[in-house]
Structure formats: structure tokens, C-alpha cells
Amino acid sequence: MPDRIGGLMDAPLLLSPLLNPSEVARQALNIETVSQLPVEFYEKTWQGAHPSEVESLVPTLNKILGVDQWSIGFTHPTEDLDHGRLISSYKELPTMLDKVKEQLKLADQIVAVNAADVAVKVLSTHILRDLVGNLRTFTSQRVRCMKCGSKPRRVPLGGVCHRRGGQLVATVFRMGVEKYLDVATEMVDRYQIRPYYHQRLDLIKLELSETFRPLPEEKAQQKLLISEFA
Structure with a gap:
């Protein structure tokens, strides 16, 4: 067993039964919450736009924190996360x-x-x-x-x-x-x-x-x- 956090990532030393979204890493909240990305987003990618220019086009998790009513969509829905190719x-x-x-x-x-x-x-x-x-x-x-x-x-x-x-x-x-x-x-x-x-x-x-x-x-x-x- 490692003597400090981060020594071996497969042996966690700290487990939290309650997860507060406002306390997790900022990068973990940059996940889109829509089921379909807008056409404007793809047009901006062809133009090579800076990420800050398309930030308003794609709703993410950090924008719904503290909102009473919210929903999360998935661009690639699945019935089971275990489905898929087992051997690469x-x-x-x-x-x-x-x-x-x-x-x-x-x-x-x-x-x-x-x-x-x-x-x-x-x-x-x-x-x-x-x-x-x-x-x-x-x-x-x-x-x-x-x-x-x-x-x-x-x-x-x-x-x-x-x-x-x-x-x-x-x-x-x-x-x-x-x-x-x-x-x-x-x-x-x-x-x-x-x-x-x-x-x-x-x-x-x-x-x-x-x-x-x-x-x-x-x-x-x-x-x-x-x-x-x-």
C-alpha cells in the first residue's frame, strides 16, 4: 500500500461517501449536458475558433450548479456502459x-x-x-x-x-x-x-x-x- 495519496492510483486511501460538485476539480465540470451539439459549434471548428468563442454554444456541468431543475443529455446514449469491444x-x-x-x-x-x-x-x-x-x-x-x-x-x-x-x-x-x-x-x-x-x-x-x-x-x-x- 502507498504511504501517501497518489502513490498508486489503484489503491485509494481516501473515500468520500458524499460528493459535492463544487469541490471537485474544475476540469471535471467541463462536460457538455446536451444530447446534440449545435451546428454553430461545428462551423466554428472549421474556422479554427478559440475555445472561449464557442463556450457559450455548449452548455456544461459548471453552468447548472446550484440550479434547482436541470437535466443532463448524452450525445452517445447507451443501455450498458459494459457493452462494446472487450479486446482492442x-x-x-x-x-x-x-x-x-x-x-x-x-x-x-x-x-x-x-x-x-x-x-x-x-x-x-x-x-x-x-x-x-x-x-x-x-x-x-x-x-x-x-x-x-x-x-x-x-x-x-x-x-x-x-x-x-x-x-x-x-x-x-x-x-x-x-x-x-x-x-x-x-x-x-x-x-x-x-x-x-x-x-x-x-x-x-x-x-x-x-x-x-x-x-x-x-x-x-x-x-x-x-x-x-x-
């Missing part, structure tokens, strides 16, 4: 690549969203960090013997397991390191992103090209032998 499509998508593509697709469709900003946030907080982190993990990984399954702390100079003489294979594979490379390239080329991200991705590609050999035309093998790095 984000959770149903199988891979992270699918999630990123659908996120950018949705950003392209919403006029109020700047898809380029979404792409920058995804690149800076996830994809580029993942590429760099996976490459670092690949270069410092441990190897595994294909016969006995042992994982020596250091790669034997002979290139084979010192216990059973089995071949040593990597535990982190190239496909896992480069899995976000194509989508990152597509994002920086498609959206008007700052040159920093282009240059950052170019440096990552340079490090990858110096670490791995060029892939053959046929599908790359899933298991890499230590001899391939000789």
Missing part, C-alpha cells in the same frame, strides 16, 4: 510490425493527427532503440553447443564445444536484429521527418553492414554457425 485490435494483432503499420495507417486517416509526429515518436521511443539494443545484444551474446546445449562464457578458440565437440550456434539471430529495419526505412522515407532520424538510421545500417555479411538471394538460415564470422 492492438492486442489482437500478432506482431509488433503489424501494430506499427496499423498505428501509422490510423494516423494517416485522422485529420487531427500529424502522422509525421506519430512516426517520429515511434522511431525515437521504440524502433531505433530496439535496433541498437538488439545489435548490442547480438555482439555480446553467448553461444550454444548443438550437441549438449551448454553455453560457454567465452567462445572457444577452436570454434567447437570443448565438452562434446559440437558445433556452436548463436543464441541471438540476425533476423531478430534487423526485424524493424524495413519499417524504419519506410517511415523515414514516407514522412517528412527531420534529417537527424535519416542520419541515425544510416549509422545503424552502417553498423549492421559491418557486422553481417550480405544476405544471399535465397532465404537466410535461421541458425548461424560461429565459422561464418571468421
Whole structure:
């Protein structure tokens, strides 16, 4: 349990049986009380009007405090708040690549969203960090013997397991390191992103090209032998 209010929001330390609307946060009262917004409100949105200019067009909760007779309408009525989608499509998508593509697709469709900003946030907080982190993990990984399954702390100079003489294979594979490379390239080329991200991705590609050999035309093998790095 937290020792102060706000430590953990799922464990309330203060419960009030009576709620006084005049004592709650001011933002909580900025909720419209009509079942249908006026046409003038939508016309003002097209004009890019300041919120203060449309404040008088939309009745809110703070305007009916202290009024004896009042009613609240809902623009989207429902019989049960529990109705609706129980599992989001984000959770149903199988891979992270699918999630990123659908996120950018949705950003392209919403006029109020700047898809380029979404792409920058995804690149800076996830994809580029993942590429760099996976490459670092690949270069410092441990190897595994294909016969006995042992994982020596250091790669034997002979290139084979010192216990059973089995071949040593990597535990982190190239496909896992480069899995976000194509989508990152597509994002920086498609959206008007700052040159920093282009240059950052170019440096990552340079490090990858110096670490791995060029892939053959046929599908790359899933298991890499230590001899391939000789």
C-alpha cells in the first residue's frame, strides 16, 4: 500500500461517501449536458475558433450548479456502459510490425493527427532503440553447443564445444536484429521527418553492414554457425 495519496492510483486511501460538485476539480465540470451539439459549434471548428468563442454554444456541468431543475443529455446514449469491444485490435494483432503499420495507417486517416509526429515518436521511443539494443545484444551474446546445449562464457578458440565437440550456434539471430529495419526505412522515407532520424538510421545500417555479411538471394538460415564470422 502507498504511504501517501497518489502513490498508486489503484489503491485509494481516501473515500468520500458524499460528493459535492463544487469541490471537485474544475476540469471535471467541463462536460457538455446536451444530447446534440449545435451546428454553430461545428462551423466554428472549421474556422479554427478559440475555445472561449464557442463556450457559450455548449452548455456544461459548471453552468447548472446550484440550479434547482436541470437535466443532463448524452450525445452517445447507451443501455450498458459494459457493452462494446472487450479486446482492442492492438492486442489482437500478432506482431509488433503489424501494430506499427496499423498505428501509422490510423494516423494517416485522422485529420487531427500529424502522422509525421506519430512516426517520429515511434522511431525515437521504440524502433531505433530496439535496433541498437538488439545489435548490442547480438555482439555480446553467448553461444550454444548443438550437441549438449551448454553455453560457454567465452567462445572457444577452436570454434567447437570443448565438452562434446559440437558445433556452436548463436543464441541471438540476425533476423531478430534487423526485424524493424524495413519499417524504419519506410517511415523515414514516407514522412517528412527531420534529417537527424535519416542520419541515425544510416549509422545503424552502417553498423549492421559491418557486422553481417550480405544476405544471399535465397532465404537466410535461421541458425548461424560461429565459422561464418571468421
